[in-house]
Amino acid sequence: MIRVDDVSVAYGAVNALRGVSFEAATGAITAVLGANGAGKTTLLRTISGLVAPRSGSVWMNEARLTGQRTEDIVRAGVGHVPEGRGVIAEFTVEENLRLGAMITSRPLREALAQQYEWFPVLGERRKQAAATLSGGERQMLAMARALIAGPSVLLLDEPSLGLAPLVTAQLMRTVADLCASTGLTVILVEQNARSALRIAERAVVLYLGRIVADDEAAAVGRDDQLRQYYLGMVE
Amino acid sequence: MSALLTSRNVADVLSGVTNGVIYSLVALSLVLVWRSTRILNFAQGAMAMMATYIGFALLAPSTNYWVSMAVAIVAGMAIGGATERVIVRALYGKPEINPVVAMVGFLLVLESVAAAIWSTSSRGLPTPFSMVDWQLNHKPVAMSPFALYEIITAVAVMTVIAVLFEYTKLGLRLRAAAIAPEVSRLLGVRVGRMLTLGWMLSSGVGAITAVLVASNYFTGLTPTAMDGVFAFGFIAAAIGGLDSPVGALVSGVAMGVILQFVGDYLNSNAIILVALGMLVVSLMVRPNGVFTTARQRRV
Numbered sequence: 082m083i084r085v086d087d088v089s090v091a092y093g094a095v096n097a098l099r100g101v102s103f104e105a106a107t108g109a110i111t112a113v114l115g116a117n118g119a120g121k122t123t124l125l126r127t128i129s130g131l132v133a134p135r136s137g138s139v140w141m142n143e144a145r146l147t148g149q150r151t152e153d154i155v156r157a158g159v160g161h162v163p164e165g166r167g168v169i170a171e172f173t174v175e176e177n178l179r180l181g182a183m184i185t186s187r188p189l190r191e192a193l194a195q196q197y198e199w200f201p202v203l204g205e206r207r208k209q210a211a212a213t214l215s216g217g218e219r220q221m222l223a224m225a226r227a228l229i230a231g232p233s234v235l236l237l238d239e240p241s242l243g244l245a246p247l248v249t250a251q252l253m254r255t256v257a258d259l260c261a262s263t264g265l266t267v268i269l270v271e272q273n274a275r276s277a278l279r280i281a282e283r284a285v286v287l288y289l290g291r292i293v294a295d296d297e298a299a300a301v302g303r304d305d306q307l308r309q310y311y312l313g314m315v316e
Numbered sequence: 317m318s319a320l321l322t323s324r325n326v327a328d329v330l331s332g333v334t335n336g337v338i339y340s341l342v343a344l345s346l347v348l349v350w351r352s353t354r355i356l357n358f359a360q361g362a363m364a365m366m367a368t369y370i371g372f373a374l375l376a377p378s379t380n381y382w383v384s385m386a387v388a389i390v391a392g393m394a395i396g397g398a399t400e401r402v403i404v405r406a407l408y409g410k411p412e413i414n415p416v417v418a419m420v421g422f423l424l425v426l427e428s429v430a431a432a433i434w435s436t437s438s439r440g441l442p443t444p445f446s447m448v449d450w451q452l453n454h455k456p457v458a459m460s461p462f463a464l465y466e467i468i469t470a471v472a473v474m475t476v477i478a479v480l481f482e483y484t485k486l487g488l489r490l491r492a493a494a495i496a497p498e499v500s501r502l503l504g505v506r507v508g509r510m511l512t513l514g515w516m517l518s519s520g521v522g523a524i525t526a527v528l529v530a531s532n533y534f535t536g537l538t539p540t541a542m543d544g545v546f547a548f549g550f551i552a553a554a555i556g557g558l559d560s561p562v563g564a565l566v567s568g569v570a571m572g573v574i575l576q577f578v579g580d581y582l583n584s585n586a587i588i589l590v591a592l593g594m595l596v597v598s599l600m601v602r603p604n605g606v607f608t609t610a611r612q613r614r615v
Contacts, residue, residue, distance in 0.1 A: 129502060151501040160502075167499040169492060180492050183485060184504035230504065 082107045088137035097123040099290045110267040112281035119287040121270040125236045129161040130154045160232030166223040170212035181226035196225040217248035234266045241273045274312040278302040327458035328576045334463040336572020337470035341525040342549020343564035345518045350558040352494040352514035358419040361546030362426035364522035367392030388523045396519025430539035438536035555598040557605020
C-alpha cells in the first residue's frame with residue numbers, strides 16, 4: 082500500500098502539489114487523472130524520490146519513503162516507468178532489461194524469460210537497439226524493465242502517450258492482467274481518462290495541484306461534472 | 317625484408333605508433349570522464365603526474381618497478397575519486413565555464429604542490445626494459461623492448477576498458493549512468509558512485525600513461541612532464557570525438573604517426589603547428605569528432 086500524506090511540492094514560486102493525500106491499495110490499480118499541469122507527473126516523481134516535497138510524506142506500508150534516495154526507494158520495491166518511457170535508446174532491448182534486473186536476486190535467465198513471456202515482441206527484438214522499436218514496443222520495454230526487478234508497486238506515467246488507440250487498449254489490458262496475476266499495486270497516471278477508468282479500481286482526480294475527487298473508478302466515470310470539467314470526457 | 321624494416325618510413329611509422337598509443341591513452345582517459353560527467357578534465361595530466369610521484373618518489377629507490385607502478389595506479393584512482401567527490405560534484409549543473417576554470421586551477425595547484433615537494437628537477441625513473449632499439453643487420457629498427465612494452469601496455473589497458481564497458485554488469489551501469497542518469501536512478505543504479513568510479517578509472521588510466529611517459533629517459537618525471545603529452549592527447553580526443561573510445565584510440569595512433577613524419581620530413585618545430593591545424597580542420601568539418609555518431613551523443 083502506498084500512502085501519500087498531505088504532500089505539497091513547489092518549483093520555485095509555482096505550487097505543483099498542494100496538500101495531496103490519498104492511498105493506493107495493495108494489488109489494485111489506482112488511476113491519477115487530470116489535465117496538463119494538474120501535478121500528476123510531479124506526484125509520481127515525489128513518490129519515487131526524484132522530487133523532494135516541501136511538506137508532507139509518502140509511505141509504503143509502514144516504511145517512510147520521503148527522504149530516501151531514489152535508488153533506495155526503487156530497491157525497496159517501487160518501480161517507476163517515467164513519462165516518455167525513459168528507454169535507453171543506445172542500448173539493445175536485452176541491455177535495457179539486464180539493467181533493470183540488476184537489483185533482483187532472481188537468476189537473470191529466468192527473469193528475462195518471464196518478461197519475454199509477458200511481452201513476446203521483446204523476445205523477438207532482444208538484440209535490436211531500443212532506438213529501432215515502435216512507440217508501443219518502447220512502452221512495453223519500459224514496463225518490462227521496471228517489472229523485471231520484481232517491484233511490489235509500479236508507477237506508470239502516461240503509458241498511452243503517443244500510442245494508437247488499439248495499442249493503448251492492448252497495453253491497458255496487459256497492465257490489468259499483470260496486476261491481477263501478480264498482486265502488483267499500480268498507480269497509473271493518465272490523460273486518457275476513459276482507458277484508465279476502464280481498468281482502475283479507484284481514481285484520484287487532480288486539478289491545479291489539488292485533489293478534487295478520490296473515489297471508486299466507476300463512480301468517477303459516472304460523475305458528469307468531473308467528466309466534463311476535469312477530465313475532458315465529452316460524449 | 318630487413319631493408320624494409322630499417323627504412324626511414326617504417327621507422328617513422330613504428331616511432332609514431334609508439335608515441336601515438338600514449339596520446340591514445342591520454343585521449344581515452346579524457347573520454348572516460350567526458351562521457352560520464354560532461355567535463356573536460358584539464359587537470360588530467362597533472363593528476364597523473366602526481367600519482368606517478370606518489371608511486372615512485374615516496375617509495376624507496378630500491379622498490380620494485382611494478383610495485384611502484386601499482387602504487388601509482390592506486391594513487392591515481394584515489395586522486396580521481398577524491399577530485400570527483402570534492403571538486404567536480406559541486407560543479408554539476410553550473411555554467412559550462414565553471415568546471416573549465418576549476419580544472420585549469422586544479423592543474424596549476426597540483427603542479428605547484430609537486431614542485432614545492434619534489435622540486436622542478438627531472439627525476440629519472442627505473443625502466444623495466446631496455447630503451448635501446450633492436451637491430452637488424454647492424455641497423456636500428458626504431459623499436460625497442462621498452463617501446464614494445466608501451467604498445468602492449470596501452471593495448472592491454474584499452475582492451476580491459478573495452479571489455480569492462482561492453483561485457484560486464486558494472487560496465488552496463490557505468491554506461492547507463494553516463495547516458496541517462498535519471499532513468500538509471502529509477503532502475504536502482506547508484507549514479508553518484510558510478511560517476512566517482514568513472515573518474516577513478518580515468519585517473520587510473522592516466523597514472524599508467526604518466527608512468528610510461530616518465531619512465532622514458534628522454535622525458536623523466538617533472539611537475540610539468542605531462543603537459544605536452546596531455547596537449548596531444550587532448551587534440552586526439554577532440555579529433556576522434558570526446559564520446560568515442562574508439563575515436564581516442566584511432567586518432568591518437570594516427571596523430572602519432574602523422575606527427576612523426578612531420579618531425580622527420582619537415583621540422584620538429586612544426587609538430588605542434590600541424591597538430592593544432594589538424595584540430596582546427598577537424599572541428600570545422602566534424603565538430604563532434606570523426607568517430608562520434610548521433611547515437612553516441614548523450615540523451
